[in-house]
Amino acid sequence: MIAVSIEDLGWKYSGRKNFAIEHVNLEIEEDTFTSILGPNEHGKTTLVSCIKGLIPQSFHGVWRGKVEVFGKDVRNQSAQALADEIGFVFADPEAQFTSMTVEEELVFGLENIGLPLHEVKDRLDWVTDIALIADLLDKSPYEISGGQKQRVAIASVLAMKPRIMILDEPTSMLDPLGKDFIFEILTNLKKEHSLTLIVVEHNIEQVAPLSDQIVLMYDGNIAKAGPPAQFFENSAFLYEHGINAPQATAFLDQLKSQNLYTGALPTDLKDAIQAATSLLKSKEPSES
Amino acid sequence: MITTEEKLIEISELAFEYPDGTLALRNINLDIYANQFVAFIGQNGAGKTTLAKCINGLLKPNSGYVRIEGLDTRERGTTKKIVTKVGYVFQNPDHQLFNNTIYKEIAYGPRNLGLDEKDVDERVKEAAQVCGVEEDLLKEHPFFLTKGLRQRVAIASILAMRPRTIIVDEPTTGQDLRQSLEVMNFLSNLWQQEGHTIVIITHEMPIVAQYAQRVVVLGQGQILKDGSTREIFSEPDLLAKTFVKPPQITRLAQALNEYGIPKNILSVPEMVVAFNEAREKNLGNQTSQKGS
């Protein structure tokens, strides 16, 4: 089933001269992992905000085209209805934490959507387990780190059991350990839960191995979209459009242009090691 | 590190504890020289920012000392003097910008130092030029600029005080590829062309691999290792103690070390060269083995 269907989408923020995004067409299948890459201010956040319905509800401007989530137009739905279906995690862990303890933060969304009281405890247990925050329930925002706050943000949105989760640069303000935690949670979410994940990221190395589809936003348009192996071909094109392939992938791409390697470009370090090892051992250009 | 340059910053037996009792730094011994590009790396809470703040005098040592070009930070009334020797650029430029024109913003530091208007004007124009802030932008209000430009204005306002050492906290966090390269190339230029010592605090190892000359690894308030970039990245186990991983290409090289690829590869082009060499050698061995 198609989770998100975007047709000729355009959005211009009021007060700006140009459209932030224009003529965007995209389809996202249910239970897939889509990552959105691209330089800053080129439309990534605008795009995902339109999917969530943040645009046009919280912003003034000009809308063109259509965005449907599971067949329903996002513009006609209220904040509550949207929160039920689509979760959204922002980049800044601080501003997202609007309560005085972790437990209150998690429960807030659940109460907003009217979850019956007897179900709240179970939902809390479930979500704190996934987000690895079970021991933080009583803590206040001054007592936890940025990475922990970000996990709370993911948990508080996941608790509402949306069918789609959008994460807008979830790791940009975190240290490497914090980043690892988030990607670990995303890996588990992808493997064990039926959820459509859409992640905007600069950390291409960690997001590429998880992706079923990668979308490159440049200058308000989709410059390239496709499955990872295909996406990372032609690194010159990617560089011109402001992104780099993961280093290991770029390396194998180089070998490809030297005709040493003819297989699909791996996005995972493990796969890259395997490909390189077999190349080192055999005389023939390997396929992997 | 062996260098003939002048010692700018001398830190001896530095220990620092926060008022609430958290021990942030202990036993720190570090010398920073002129014309160096240093990166402080380590997990959050390891003490990177605390150390940087001790260096620029924002925090005073509980024991040990920090001497900046001979000036001890524990002495009273040294704030103004330190600021002309060590500049500190905060991560979020919004924390630093508070004047209503860029000119006033860059002029703030020199004016604070009591310089006369002619000198102030000269310094503003100089700093703006080095930072690529065009003259006609000087009368604009900082609030409406892009983040990249605000960051450069923040750096310019520090440069206007002409410190020899500049500490930049997370220069590339949250930035895209192009913006990161822009700011890092700019800092690299300040180092190589203008002769400043640059200290960056960062989590992005590919940036460290590409730009830093020297790396100080901090973990649990102590210096775990201090050495050249290549040295540091060839010790993944040490880095793991402070939850840091070498760049992906370095890890690839390390995984293939048994085939003759060196452990201290820092970039993709280097890897390609090393790989081709290693492959030729390996296959050469194979053929000679088959032959004999």
Next chain:
Amino acid sequence: MRFGKISRAFYTQLLIDMEQTIQTSAPPKQRKMRRTLLGTVPVVSPLYALHPVTRLFTLLFLGVVSLFILTPEINILLIILIFVYLKWAKVDISGLRIYLPLTVTVAIFMFTVSTIFPGAKPEYHPFKLLGITFYLEVFFFTFASYWRLMAMLFGTIQYFSTNRERDTLVAIRTLKAPFVVTYFFSLALRSSGMFLEDMRTIREAERARGLDESSISLRDRAKLYAMYMIPLFTLAIRRTDEISNALFARGYTPSGKIEKGGKRGDYILTLYPIRNIDIILITLMVIVFIAIAFLQIRYGIFSMENSPLYQLLLSRLS
């Protein structure tokens, strides 16, 4: 399934290892108290067995009852009892030192003003000290007022030394304040926290620009605070957008109404059962409060004239 479980176990262990390394570097003293917006509260306390609404009543009781008590002996006794109570509640008394400058400043101010402007009436009893003429009634009134003020101050301080923001929020929700009010209050608290953090960082950034606060005049220091406002407001404006987007993403509506119908639940409230002891204590506080108010208004039992010390001094001067 297995992969997820194994890696989760790994990361949980990692979490534990990390926490241990951070904890071992902090001396035990730190872990007895935890931070709140206004200061610190104890991590464990026998007081926490009481429902937050009971503790809120102590604020209303101890912070206000002295309004009706002008007899300084009683107010001083009350303050001593508050300190004993705080010690029992495991509050770090030495942390209350920060209020000392305030108490001294207020004392100096009050006594200076009353000495310069005695507003003496002819029937007042004068006495001389260090060459200055004081009047017993004026002096003692200031003395009694001062202790009344201190009792109310410490009655308020005790609440904020033993309650976190969450406790206050639970208390006002227990009293059935409307959702709009309680949520606004909660958001205000959180925003204040962010504001204070930003303030701290901005002051550091200014110091890094060569600003030496201790070396500038008082007038310039006032100008300084005006200067801090600019980045604070820039940040606040940016944060407002971010916060409102975050609320939208959690399905927040200002009224708190549920679209599907039905009442909005309050899970956190269910974690705090009201016990008999709470009802007894609240009733006691309300009764004593009303009794004191009544006795003072009707019969003036707690007025200045009924103070034994006053009577003693009066007899000496007559």
